Amino acid sequence: MERASGMRSRTWWLVRLVAPILLLCLQACAMVGVSRLKPHDVVAESRADVLGSGRLSDSTVQALNVVALTTKQCTQSFDACTEIVGRSGGLDEEQRLSALSELWLGHALHDDHAATMDNATLGAYLQSARYAYAYLFYTQRTPAQRVFDQRQARVIAFYDYAVERVVGRWFQELPRLNTDWSQTALAGWTVLRPNTDLHLRATPTELIPASALRFKGLRNVYRRDGFGSDFVAVAPPSTPDAPSVPWREPRYAAMTGVLVFGGQTLDEVLATRQVQLLVRDPYRDADVTIAGRSVPLGANFTAPYGLWLARSGFAMQSIRSLLGRQGGLAEPRVLLMQPYDPNRLTVVMLHGLASSPEAWVNVANEVLGDETLRHNYQVWQVYYPTNAPIAVNLRQIRQALDATIRHFDPNGTARATRHMMLVGHSMGGVIARLLVSSSGDKLWSLVPESRKLSAAKRARLHRQLAPYLQFSPIPQVDEAVFLSSPHRGTPMARHRLARWVAELIRLPFSVIKDVASISDLLKDDSGQGGTGKGAPIHVSNSVGNLSDTDPFIVATANLPISPQVHYHSIIGLYKPHGTLAQSSDGVVPYTSAHLAGAESEVVIPSWHSVQETPAAILELRRILRLHLARVGQKKAPMPVRTSSVTALDAGAGRP
Template identity: 45%
Template sequence: MTFPQACRLMAWVVLAPLLLGGCSILREFSPVVEVRTLPAGEAIEAKRGDILTRGKLSDATNQTIRVAALDAQACAKPISTDCVQALAAVTGVGTDRRLAALSELWLAQAEAMKPGPEQQAAWLETIRYAYAYLFFGDHAPGERAFEDRQTQVRDWYNHAVERAATDMFEVRQQMPSQLLVQTGWNIAGWELKLDMRGARLPGSTAVPAELLPASSLSFRGLRSLYRRDGFGAELVAVMPDDTLTAAPTRDGRPAARRNQRPPPWSEMPAPSMTVLLHPEGDDLGSVLHTRTVRLTVHDPYVESAIMLRGQRVPLAANFTAGYGVWLARAQFNRQSLRSLLGREGGIDRPHVYLMQPYDPNRRIIVMLHGLASSPEAWVELANEILGDEALRQHYQIWQVYYPTNMPIALNHTMIRRALEDTLAHFDPSGQASDFVLVGHSMGGVIARLMVSSSDQSLVQLASDQGRLTPQQIRRIDPMLRFEPFPKVSSAIFIAAPHRGTAFAGGRLGRWMAGFIRFPVTVLEELAHTLAPNAAASSHESLGHIPNSIDNLDENDPFVRAAASFPISTQVRYHSIVAQADPQVALVDSDDGLVPYRSAHLPGAQSEKVIISGHSVQQNAAAILEIQRILREDIDLREARSMQR
């Protein structure tokens, strides 16, 4: 190396620290804070993103960690409690800010853990700090009503309760049966107290078979999912299989020989519920140190809000999930076809399904499906009524599932009896409010019979056919003579062939009718009714009994006679008529099966014509019309009550 090169190297060694220091000095002259404009989506994500939505801590929690002089990288590590313990001990950070951050940190811990006692403890810690933030923080919930942070904390609480409750349920299911009746036990180092007073489970069943988080359920085949934002975990209590299946199937034995039939009703076998977990304590300090938590169960149809720490708190609810689970698992589609054809595995008598626990203060909507159908026919309408707050407060839904192969007169009689038995069970004192009947297609014909008074025409018809003796006719008198069903105030007939249809008497209708068979149980029961002392095989001598398709023929004597029965003057009735081709004059039109002339009823309070095929009950316009009629009924009742 030459002397000049050595000098230059020595100069760089001496000047380098000065130059680097100069860069630091130069940086002092640059802006301390820089700003950039975020797209709307990125800005909202920054405010609302959290451990649940993006898998990492929210910006607000990270800011709290930095303000508390904690190591952000250490706090981001899963399954480490060092950060939460350090943050819990920090002073000088606002209470709300600290409690919210601790709730999310514990939630992150729980999400990273494997199922077991440690994870259960982490869920309960998440609940503890979220509960403390919401009710013992610097501000009341109402003061933070529009804050994103409170919404985040509420979501963390609801999610942790959902996970903790379902995990606790699994633990409880594994306990010996004698311990299931206990209302308290220890879990994950916590004492759990169980308060089931708000739960309304079907029948006498004490324990569900499954407890499903509603938030994890996705449904195909439903237009809308109806729920209510609020406090608590939205769950579905799935009852044992024998209460979840469709109506009881026939067992092949004649009804007269059975010692006891199952009841003709079922309560919703997958009820929705809202669950809360309350850490015990009357102040912030006691809540943060308690090891006791109380679990309460609430019926969303009964309670929309509760008073909690002096605050009126809206309860979360899901009104679609339980209904959707029931329909998805009941397999009505297969059973209804077997019933129509009279095959094994179908049903041989009507069954009433209560869509929610019975409430004597709510009016009853009775839904009657049509030929070859089932409660699945009402999936959209029932869901819309359950999801409409005003209608939900005034109405409860009963769906009648009946074998659509039977003669209309027999089904009408059996449906009346099933409804009477259901009322006698749930309302023995007769306090029930009035009924609203909603019938589609053949169900509309049956609904019309339920609000009509018969004359002597059916008795005369039975006599003229010459197959029955006067004594036998007297035995089937309830099928031939009847008055309007008590307490029915309104009826909605949808695409109902009141005067029959040419389709039923046509070639295709007759071909279909030829496949229909009545169950042996029904034939033997009819034979026993007509000839109590005859042998069981006497049903073979009954001859041809008209089935449902026979009765829907426009030339059938029964449907022609029934069309003339007067409707009760106490019943307000409405018609919804489908018109398949809008280019055809209304009076000459049909819906593909039912002509307008058959569906039209003079004297109706309203008649809505909808461009649709026969399954118009699923049409959004028809559902809106039914909702309008139901709301109109509410207004009329309220107006009458004010005049008294």
Template identity: 45%
Template sequence: MLRALALAAGLLALGGCAVLKEFAPRVEAEPLGPGEYIALKRSDILTTDELSPATQATLRVAGLDEGACLAPPTPDCVAALAAAQGFGDERRLAALAELWTQQAIALTPEGSVPAADAQIDAWLEAARHAYAYLFFSERAPGERAFEDRQTQVRDYYNYAVQQAASGLFQRWQDQAGHGAGTTTGPGDALSIAGWTITSDMSGVRMPEGVVLPRELVPASSISFAGLRSIYRRDGFGAEVVAVMGDDPVTTAAAAPSRAVEDRDDDRDDRQDRRRAGRSRPFSEMPSPTLTLLIRFPGEDLAGVLATRELLISAHDPYVDDAIELHGLHVPLSANYSAGYGLWLARSGFNRQSLQTLFGREEGITRPHLYMMQPYDPDRRILLMIHGLASSPEAWVNVANEVLGDEVLRREFQIWQVYYPTNMPLVLNQSAIRRIIVAAMENFDPDGRARASRETVLIGHSMGGVLSRLLVSSADDQLWTWMRENYELDDGRLERAGPRLDRMLRFEPLPGVDRAVFIASPHRGTAVAGNGLGRFLGRLVRLPLTVLEEVGELFVGDDDGSEPVALPNSIDNLGQDDPFVRAAADLPISPRVRYHSIIARTDPDVPLEQSDDGLVPYSSAHLPGALSEKVITGGHSVQETPQAILEIRRILHRDIGERPPRP
């Protein structure tokens, strides 16, 4: 015993504490909580602003965890790691992709678009090394399908492409003068940051007159209030919103007020834009979502890492869900909500719809048809018509949920009608009918495309009444209504000629074979005739375009006869209004199958006596409906989850009742 103590004392005298450390455990085990476990596996430069444990481990193995490789890394660190031995290309490329991502983040101020050569070059290097890892390392992507590291590297690629494309697009416009409406070809090569860059936009059908978008907005940089869900698909590529131009209808309402002396210029500018918006009564989505890829030429790893060339290609997520790349079937990422949400957020519909109702200058005077994606001849049309004092915003979550349903998205393309809700129903139905037919004839003049058949029509509130008119036929019924209620002499009727006939005599809209009516006052509502309704009715002003349509009928004659007062939209919704009563008895086409979604505010009230606060059940109910869903809620029931589920059920049933698509 004494000998052992003497030996320990001697060791202490010789080596001190350093010797004692040799007797301590070299490895210790500590428990990990669930958060620490996930962080160890999945944290990285994009999620925690620190390098992932996998990259840190690679640097330690290479002896590079100090000095030049402290955050952010220097080119010496990257070069040293690229030349290091002792591990395979897969591990090296993954670490290099993250290091370049870290470098690019450090060089690019938060919230800014990469503009300097060094910034763009760092993002392109991050994309290049991630691309090399995915397609040119030891294992194919399918062999790493369940590995967290591959998901991280794919994210480095997608984010780097998003950032690099944003910066390159800005530089492209600055250097080559490319922009919406220019004639310079997008395939022309440019030299930026030492890279030779070409683009391929052939995978995207641009709106007429547009060569390149005016603006690229990364989808990941936008958050939305008002959209209940964001629908997207994981995959390869960057999701961006391509802003093609201003909204053709609402731009006129967006001109800012300037000094008094400039107001005449403002007015002229608004009028010019309003005339431009009227040139075509239909337009495609002004801000579609695209998927962008950056591809680096080369048939092996060395070639990809040596090249200073790249190709940026754009893909329509409604058309391409995958591509063939280096012999592999590669799923593409997609975002189906961002473009739609950005369009609505920038539209100004909420303000303009009220300005329209009260006849203000900034309102609209004619219907316009919005197509939510470029026209697709092989997708059927889902046509939506909003209600009183409303706009396409009424369908925000309905449309988004349809776009988010893969089966419905493959089957349908969404069209939405935006119309002046102060106009009499008889004029609106005629104008809406004309723009739908005009759009069909423009895109499918022979009527052979699938898009020209089997259309589903959905209308809410007053839009439901208009939808019912669009699937009904009128022979002499509305002529009788006109004669009985307006005491028009034969001279006035003769002067109106065919213009009046096309409003009062019509057949069901071609191609529509199913309709959904939501909270629709087919037989009017008592609210339109009560004190508040009459007060609002007096505030509604009809646009001057009404005189262009039926001026011969309702203005006074040269002989001194008095002008005839036209009803406005609120007048038309009264339960005693002669037009609504006449329209309610028009026969619906026997080929159209229809459904009702009806709201009631109080489930304890007997159904026949209930209402949604505006529309009574007795007015919304339609005999002969294939289904009738009654939901507890108010008049804006179309946005409730229950109504959206019912719409989706009807659409899925519709698909199931048809022969399978080839």
């Protein structure tokens, strides 16, 4: 008993001694600890959010802490969480709205897995976009005053992604709506008809987010940072019974989408269930006005071009065209790279032998990646069958360009067609030079003479050959650039391999028919041909036409170029040896590509495809800027399309 009592006494005293020590330890353990992050971890954590890492950003987590909430609580009881964040004190408006935008976006992302988005998920995206919209335009500070805030950059990303998903779902709803609809109900919201200035020849069949596209073969993707989500709008292909015209308006168009919400105050915006989509053509609009503030409009200018090339099938079609096989191109087309703009100067690009618009895969993209050039120029690409003789393509391309110009500028008064520029590579450069040259009567020597032809036959022969042998410069063109162009032909066309390829080429049926008709006209009354041998005349195909001994290439080599045209040469130099005059680009001799009287000539270390080199693209940019300065009267600044939320009414914006 005494021993037990002693043990209890010692225990009691031990507790009295240890207790204070434990209390001191507890206080010490509650003190703040510290650790150091690696630099890349610091950056990763500062940029982490529900979009990039799948977890809430630090700023939103801190906002939840202020109102005594955790991420887990918000996941388990989302409605209660957003109610508390929306009404509790301790948060300023920017903290509250940015947190709500991210919470709603995370909620939408969690449920956005099905092929078809349900209404609940659509509603969550709309809530996220609305809170982001309210944060950007209806809080005390302006977007410009928050330009260095990381929170604002995140909120813009939340808005853009929510808009991207909402617009994609709305696009799926269009087929069920009447063509004259003004508003519709969707996911508990009143959706007004889009307000649009995008000009496509038909209602799009696809709407593809530009952010989802990645391209191989393009050096750069040119974007304009700004507000809104970037899309590629894809129009349907032409129907077989469509009018046969030489021009093709673009099927793939750049588009920027912006969601605006009803209301003129913060409270009204947060209470509204009315929303409208602004559809903008970024080539026409640089800014959009929202809530009385002008903000830059985002854009992706490469995505439509890249998607068009990727889906074109040009590679195989150009080979079939060269060989004259089924599925090839029968006649030239003028392909517009963007909706026609009467205020932008026009650059016409012509590819070479066995090629297609893919010859300009990086040229068009890189040249118009320059903001000033994009603002002042538009590109037309001539796509033509390269099996036909140069004279035939020259005539048909001239007809196609004339028809296209008349269609888009019937009065001849638009800036687009008063100072046009031709850019041609290889055989396309030869054709481009002839399009700005005068033939006079110099090419009639190509026709075999016959003194025994009747006057009637001579007149018919003249009428039939004149379109190929007599031409004058296109009056709308005042600048031209020739890249690796064999103006005097090339001995490579006489090489054994080239002759073998030439034998595989079938001339177009229309050319064969015309040649037969001309051969008949050249026969005199005795049935003999003009040469006295009675044999039909020979017409070279495109490969033979490019020989340095071909009669047509020899006869046209020194035709005078229009004095109103400033012309330039860009020439490749492949494995130089000897003097410049003895060099070539591997296909075209320097002496053939060189033109006396050129305003500039640049020789670039390159194989024949010189147009793809960065140096050639820089030179082309220089020439375009020179042309722009020479023409003067730069295009006025892009108009600001006022699209304020006060314009949200049932009748606003007819597409």
